[in-house]
Amino acid sequence: MTSPSMTSPPASGFIRADDVLQGRLSDAQTVFLEKQYGHGKLIRLLEVVGVGGPFKVMSPWELEDARGQQIINASGYAALPFGDNPPELNTFLREVLEKTDQVMFGQQSITTWRAALETNLVRLLARESHDHHDSRVFFSNSGTEAVEAAIKFAQAARPKAKYLINFTRAYHGKTLGSLAITPNPNLQGPFRNILNPAVITLPFGDTEAVERAIKRVGDQVIAVILEPILGEAGVRLPPPGFLKRVGEVCRAAGVLVIADEIQTGLGRTGHWFESVAQGLVPDILTLAKPLGGGMLPVGATIVRHEIYKPLLGSVETVKRHSNTFGGNSLAMAVGLKSLELLMDHDYPARSRAMGERGLKRLTALQRQHPGLLEDVRGAGMLFAMNFRPVAKLPFSAQGALISEVTGMLALVAFYRRGVLLNFSLNAARTMRLTPAMNMPDELFDRMFSQVEAAAAEYPSSFALAQKYGLPELLALGKAAFLEP
DSSP states (O other): OOOOOSSSOOSSSOOOHHHHHTTOSOHHHHHHHHHHHSOHHHHHHHHHHTOOOOOEEEETTEEEOTTOOEEEEOOSTTOOTTOSSOHHHHHHHHHHHHHOOSOSOOTTSOOHHHHHHHHHHHHHHHHHSTTOTTOEEEEESSHHHHHHHHHHHHHHHSTTOOEEEEETTOOOOSSHHHHHTSOOHHHHGGGGGGSOOOEEEEOTTOHHHHHHHHHHHGGGEEEEEEOSSBTTTTSBOOOTTHHHHHHHHHHHHTOEEEEEOTTTTTTTTSSSOHHHHTTOOOSEEEEOGGGGTTTSOOEEEEEOHHHHHHHHSSTTTTTSSOOSSTTOHHHHHHHHHHHHHHHHTTHHHHHHHHHHHHHHHHHHHHHHOTTTEEEEEESSSOEEEEEOOSSOOSSHHHHHHHHHHHHHHHHHHHHHTTEEOBOOTTOTTEEEEOOOTTOOHHHHHHHHHHHHHHHHHSOSHHHHHHHHOHHHHHHHHIIIIIOO
16 A cells, blocks of 8 residues: 555555655644544643644754754653663664674573673672672563562562552552552552552651551561652652661561662662662662663563572473563663663762752752742752642642642743653652753753743742633643543
């Protein structure tokens, strides 16, 4: 079948790869097709607020939208350690594709790329934390898959136990096992009847609650799973000593600890592993986002050897968990190179230094505009701005709606000033900045100057709604609640 005309949205036929590669699919056609055949509701919302692109990558850290506006990309959800399409990885990928003679699909074969990345991850973790010198790595394609694997490793190691302990406002993913330990009613929604009910949710940061729960049902607890910093809750840091004490209590009771480092691991917070930096010795650790360098999806679950064996340590059990494309050579090559770049340039140290600089400016900004910003937080190159609600309504359901609107309007306001932020799934009024760890100093400083300019233009949360305009607010409401 011939390629459809690229002068109007194709009604039939197939789009060829060359049509996309040669730019024959316009921005308008792309938006139409995304709404028609993809996640239309999300695309429509992004289109109404004007932050959805399509974008052109002007540099690893800067985008250009359809109107020609230059945008500093502070989004990426911590998955872009070197920015978008970084030249070092782009060049390396081309070289791998041209020169490698490795099997690309290595599920049932030994591959050099996988062996190298496994080795480096274990050696890096062992360097930072004891008890991991002989650990094993299981690769997958995403963070939620890495968590799913962690849950299975833990349950296999403690087959008689039945409870998982998690924490309020945690986020571990949206596949069913991960969703069961993500205590967000909106995300769990209609799936609760098929989620594992044996989950004990405790207040994040409450050491005494952990001690009481372990004392009450310790022998029935499979594992405690935690994020060392709650990312999707808006960069919520635990009180000092919390992680260390959780580890001590669990170890004394024989309960496993899973550290979800998907967002915090590999340098983002200023440390290779934030949980280890806070004094925890995790039994299982999950990684993803930065490991793929923003180029390919790579998830990893690192497991102490004695915990690895019950699930995958014998001929009888070796088939109990697998992943079709996890550990494929192209993903492993990118993971190996990404880790190498992070180590060669010591990006954890740079994140720590730049994070202190950025948080100092955000703190000053919050003091200057308390009517706009309720709070600011940061850990390395992971920043959060918590906005005051644009209005106050008496009912909790209305409050949740106002929070969503506040977050959306804040996203738009800062976008108009040239900075693209991240939503927070468990904190609607909190926008995060997760800039690339290699963002040049000048651009990093300019990003915060533009954040400051946006705050000066919108000095209160009410101003966010006031300056957005009634027609635009009505269009947003229609797209959010009325359109199918």
